[in-house]
Amino acid sequence: MSNRLPKWAVLTLGVVIVTGCTTRLAYNNIDVWLSYRLSSYVTLTSSQESVFDRGLDSALALHRRQEMPKIHRAIDRLQADLLAPMSYGQVQEYYTVFTQLGQDSAAILADPLADVFSQLDNTQVAQVEASLRQRFAEFDEERSQLSDSQKLTKRAGRLQDFTQDWVGSLTSRQKELLTELAGYQLEMAPIFRSLRNGYLTRWQQLMKTRTQPAFKGQFTQLMRDMVALNSSEHQAEVRFYLNRRFELMRRLNHTMSPQQQSYLNRKLIDLRKDVALLINQ
Template structure:
């Protein structure tokens, strides 16, 4: 459960897009319970323990991490203003974004492991049943679509993402996006397999925690090393897709108009302003 809690907490914390993000960040405890309630019902004492930890994590995140996010965005903005950004530079930015998540995960993983001790067996069973229900729903939803429909949806999603950053796209830019999406490799089956592997390992460990003298350390290591549950094909496909995405960004930037460039810089500035407001809160 607390492995999943880590994901949703981090997702809420990293939602830094406009006024809604500031509301989300400053109300992360309320949003966290709203989200977790779909998976397990926490007892009053469990909520109190979690409250203490969430307050501590947010304080650390506000004091230590937000400054790093702001600096990263300022460097990205500077590169955009200067001109082209190479595929290698985009890959570096993507890797750096991943490091933000990894640093956050590593900061709180031990305390999450300690909190997991307070869940009872029924809560653990209920939570993993809910997670598997999610898995089945995702599989069912995907199987209802043809390969062509999935490709079209992916193209539309990618196009929408670029429009959010650049504004209205040119036909040339739409073609670049379409050609790049065709190069993406599907990772859905591998991703579902990964989810089930890590969920199974977490469930087994948590239900046998009283038999493990080093349970907390084992669970901490599980949280900090999720890649051990990924297949080689999943890792390779993910690396390929990241490279394709970086190449798309590198190809798009030289095509943007002055209007699109102003739009992009404004979007980055808005994020920087949001982060600065959160730092000063």
């Protein structure tokens, strides 16, 4: 998704980053990557590092065994449905399917994170919060330096680069559609910032109860809500944005040439093979 969740959410989502020929390399080294990302936000003691490393090993083993087969089946089903132009309902359905997969993966990774967060002292909690606020401020400052047209050009370029990775060269009409999508995303920027800040506030409140038995379950729910952009305050706006995106993706899908469809199918075959190899490792 294009919205900017807090970067620390990446810790819960990294395990589902499966793209192209680098899938196995990324997945097999994700324990190192996640540990590195966590260390960029807080300095852990050796005991805390051991707790996180052991928990992460168990979580990744569970994810490989339990979630990767689900991802494999979803990719296989998507390949079959992409043989014909997709309907609005199908686009919406696959968003739901892959969001659920992301939530389930985040829930598994929330477990070792909750364990290590529950052991942080007040100084470490303050360090995490300061790191988050600094990175949020840096991101917001960077965006504030750009004009609206520059923001649109930058966002559209990213969407076009990502799409080209999956379907090959784009037509002028497809680039126009992706620029339209970029416009939707920029319109949602204030909502995305509010979501980000709301999730941070929830995390702050949770950290006050980090030694209580209910903490892990509540932290897991926060992770699931972040993946799905769940928010009682902004659910109507998020739903409106997603509906616009579903319709645009339907239109984009209907513009694909046979060559692009073949290109995408090969990419999905490679991805599915990599996932299968990971399952059987």
